[in-house]
Amino acid sequence: MTLLELKNVSVHYGRIQAIHDMSFKVDEGEIVSLIGANGAGKTTTMRTVSGLLNPSSGSITFAGQDITRMKAHIRVIRGISQAPEGRGIFPGMTVMENLDMGSYGRKDRSVVANDLERVFDLFPRLKERAKQFGGTMSGGEQQMLAIGRALMSNPKLLLLDEPSMGLAPQFIRQIFKIITEINKQGTTVLLVEQNANQALARAHRAFVLETGEITHSGTGKDLLANPAIKEAYLGVG
Amino acid sequence: MSTTEGPTLIPDDAAAQAMMDREAKMKPRKGWFPGLGEKWNTLSRQKQWLILIVVVVIAYLLPILNPPLITTEPGNNWQIALAQMSVYALVAVGLNVVVGYAGLLDLGYVAFFAVGSYTAAMFTSPDSPYVHIPYLWTLPLAMAITMFFGVMLGVPTLRLRGDYLAIVTLGFGEIVRILATIIPAMKGQVGFQNVGHPPGTDSGGQPIFLNSNGTPWYWLTLTIIILVLLAAGNLERSRVGRAWIAIREDEDAAEIMGVPTFKYKVWAFAIGASVGGLSGALFAGQVGFVNNQKFDIATSILFLAAVVMGGTGNKVGAILGGSLVAYIPLRFTAIAEFKYLIFGAALVLIMIFRPGGILPARQSLLAYGRIAYNKVKALAMKKPGTGQLTTSTGKGAGDE
Numbered sequence: 001m002t003l004l005e006l007k008n009v010s011v012h013y014g015r016i017q018a019i020h021d022m023s024f025k026v027d028e029g030e031i032v033s034l035i036g037a038n039g040a041g042k043t044t045t046m047r048t049v050s051g052l053l054n055p056s057s058g059s060i061t062f063a064g065q066d067i068t069r070m071k072a073h074i075r076v077i078r079g080i081s082q083a084p085e086g087r088g089i090f091p092g093m094t095v096m097e098n099l100d101m102g103s104y105g106r107k108d109r110s111v112v113a114n115d116l117e118r119v120f121d122l123f124p125r126l127k128e129r130a131k132q133f134g135g136t137m138s139g140g141e142q143q144m145l146a147i148g149r150a151l152m153s154n155p156k157l158l159l160l161d162e163p164s165m166g167l168a169p170q171f172i173r174q175i176f177k178i179i180t181e182i183n184k185q186g187t188t189v190l191l192v193e194q195n196a197n198q199a200l201a202r203a204h205r206a207f208v209l210e211t212g213e214i215t216h217s218g219t220g221k222d223l224l225a226n227p228a229i230k231e232a233y234l235g236v237g
Numbered sequence: 238m239s240t241t242e243g244p245t246l247i248p249d250d251a252a253a254q255a256m257m258d259r260e261a262k263m264k265p266r267k268g269w270f271p272g273l274g275e276k277w278n279t280l281s282r283q284k285q286w287l288i289l290i291v292v293v294v295i296a297y298l299l300p301i302l303n304p305p306l307i308t309t310e311p312g313n314n315w316q317i318a319l320a321q322m323s324v325y326a327l328v329a330v331g332l333n334v335v336v337g338y339a340g341l342l343d344l345g346y347v348a349f350f351a352v353g354s355y356t357a358a359m360f361t362s363p364d365s366p367y368v369h370i371p372y373l374w375t376l377p378l379a380m381a382i383t384m385f386f387g388v389m390l391g392v393p394t395l396r397l398r399g400d401y402l403a404i405v406t407l408g409f410g411e412i413v414r415i416l417a418t419i420i421p422a423m424k425g426q427v428g429f430q431n432v433g434h435p436p437g438t439d440s441g442g443q444p445i446f447l448n449s450n451g452t453p454w455y456w457l458t459l460t461i462i463i464l465v466l467l468a469a470g471n472l473e474r475s476r477v478g479r480a481w482i483a484i485r486e487d488e489d490a491a492e493i494m495g496v497p498t499f500k501y502k503v504w505a506f507a508i509g510a511s512v513g514g515l516s517g518a519l520f521a522g523q524v525g526f527v528n529n530q531k532f533d534i535a536t537s538i539l540f541l542a543a544v545v546m547g548g549t550g551n552k553v554g555a556i557l558g559g560s561l562v563a564y565i566p567l568r569f570t571a572i573a574e575f576k577y578l579i580f581g582a583a584l585v586l587i588m589i590f591r592p593g594g595i596l597p598a599r600q601s602l603l604a605y606g607r608i609a610y611n612k613v614k615a616l617a618m619k620k621p622g623t624g625q626l627t628t629s630t631g632k633g634a635g636d637e
């Protein structure tokens with residue numbers, strides 16, 4: 001079943017058009033990867049889905065409902081949660097306070113404890129560091145915190161913007177393993193990555209974004225095998 | 238081999254950038270008394286109350302004690318100095334809601350102070366041709382009017398990001414001052430004499446609230462400050478307070494946590510405005526005279542200096558900062574002329590060496606931190622078996 005659908009979405013920054021007439025779907029239960037070079041419009045796409053940016057034309061549908069004009073803070077309650085690029089954690093709040101903010105919009109407070117346990121199970125490090133300030137965590141730990149915090153709203157759709165940015169190689173593998181695990185637990189994932197290898201290998205389906213337009217799409221495996229993509233994004237000639 | 242991770246990932250650059258970002262963010266906001274907040278929070282409830290009561294009693298006794306060395310006499314009447322310090326402290330508490338809690342830079346706060354002053358003056362002064370109401374009624378009225386202005390100003394500007402708000406508020410501050418000059422009804426520099434005061438006479442038949450007697454004004458303002466502090470403390474611990482802190486730390490992140498950031502920014506702005514109006518009305522009553530001369534931009538900046546010096550985001554710090562900004566020129570009359578220079582230099586030095594101010598903000602955040610900490614503890618108690626730290630990714634929360 002289709003969970004998220006973008007139809008002919010364009011996004012402008014002032015007069016600059018960052019996204020051109022983009023359409024794609026994300027089905028329930030999938031991991032969908034969006035890959036592309038710097039400035040291709042990946043973050044713009046994510047912020048448009050989460051509601052931090054408004055499209056200048058086109059429509060966005062989520063779980064059968066038109067959310068094109070819906071405010072970001074309402075979209076969270078409806079089930080879209082984002083771990084932003086550069087992590088965007090609250091530096092002056094402790095890990096625990098950050099996680100607590102993740103459940104801010106929820107009415108069902110009684111089950112929040114379960115989600116906290118889920119997050120601590122996925123990222124035991126966060127439990128160890130519960131009282132540490134977000135801003136003093138290492139880069140990798142901040143990434144865990146950003147993902148954990150996004151999970152605290154128990155989302156239907158998790159948006160991850162470059163979760164591997166700035167991480168050591170063995171840590172990148174671990175993060176991707178955890179993303180797969182989150183997906184197995186029933187959360188649909190839309191993933192933006194520069195790390196095309198891992199992103200394609202882990203994804204059910206993927207898109208390649210070039211200057212605001214989707215140029216390739218297919219299953220993760222197809223794209224991994226595609227020579228043009230290999231050359232452009234996988235560093236193999 | 239790192240090439241297998243893809244050519245677009247440049248680990249060194251990315252890591253260096255991430256490190257720089259992190260360092261920029263995590264600079265601890267050092268203050269003069271950084272440990273004070275933590276110490277305070279480790280005290281038992283009874284001890285906290287005891288200390289608070291002692292401090293409050295001393296505060297109320299200040300006009301009578303007239304402590305040597307600290308006193309502003311002989312240069313300035315001590316009781317009137319206290320009354321002015323308390324008004325400045327209230328101003329700082331109000332501005333702290335806007336700047337400190339929600340992180341909104343308001344450069345025209347004096348405008349709300351002015352609107353509050355004029356409200357008190359125009360509804361009570363015999364120079365005013367309009368309806369006259371008892372002075373005490375002008376306090377809630379000033380709050381309501383300034384809150385209205387706060388919303389009117391906040392709704393269009395708070396949708397925009399950071400810098401715009403600073404510019405718009407700066408403009409608003411000037412507009413109010415200029416209107417007071419050019420609108421005949423507001424009487425420009427002539428102003429309004431004999432602004433009203435609360436009722437009551439002493440045994441000799443003299444009114445209690447005289448312009449020449451600061452003590453009752455000080456006590457009135459101090460009482461209002463305590464009430465405002467209690468309200469602010471409750472707000473801080475509420476969902477609204479958490480939302481403000483989140484907005485201050487990272488507005489976009491707050492929004493995608495489900496915080497209606499726009500609504501809460503307008504709230505902060507309006508609440509701050511109403512406290513500004515309240516302090517303006519108190520100021521007008523105490524001084525007894527309002528004209529267009531006291532509401533310039535420099536005063537706005539002085540208010541801001543009070544908040545920053547006290548420790549942005551800390552209400553106790555705001556009181557200290559506000560009192561100090563009023564106190565120093567009154568105590569050291571020889572340097573009063575240079576007060577803008579002195580506070581300007583102090584601001585710069587604070588920003589360089591102690592960005593947290595006298596009492597850093599974390600003290601107020603901790604109230605919330607403790608709740609969070611207790612939650613973790615409760616959770617740990619509930620599930621003593623989950624102390625193991627392996628990445629048990631095979632096991633989800635769904636199994637529980």
Ligand SMILES: Nc1ncnc2c1ncn2[C@@H]1O[C@H](COP(=O)(O)OP(=O)(O)OP(=O)(O)O)[C@@H](O)[C@H]1O
Nearest residue numbers: 013016018036037038039040041042043044045194
């Ligand atoms: N706030 C902004 N104002 C103007 N232009 C912007 C803004 N944010 C992004 N852009 C432009 O929009 C385009 C897409 O940017 P976006 O951040 O979506 O790229 P990206 O694919 O996420 O890149 P990266 O991999 O570097 O994160 C770029 O050309 C960028 O310069």
Ligand SMILES: [Mg+2]
Nearest residue numbers: 042043044085
């Ligand atoms: Mg990006």
